[in-house]
Amino acid sequence: MKHLKFIRKLKLQNNINESPSESKRAIQRVAEAKIGGTFSVICSKENFSYLVVTRLYCEVQVDNVTCFAFIHE
Secondary structure (H helix, E strand, C coil), X not given: CHHHHHHHHHCHHHHCCCCHHHXXXXXXXXXXXXXXXCEEEEEECCCCCCCCCCCCEEXXXXXXXXXXXXXXX
């Protein structure tokens, strides 16, 4: 359930636009400023596959852009 709290706290959907590059930078800035720590963010208009071990993560899709953000332990 931590990821749901993370989504609400960051309001990720407000940081995703048609540009995956702009979206990932915006999400990373907000995550690191509001939560702290080091975040990685992947955004794409295409399908992607990933494997990550983390305690805090979020995946959100807005229109045709999907973003996945997670904190480094």
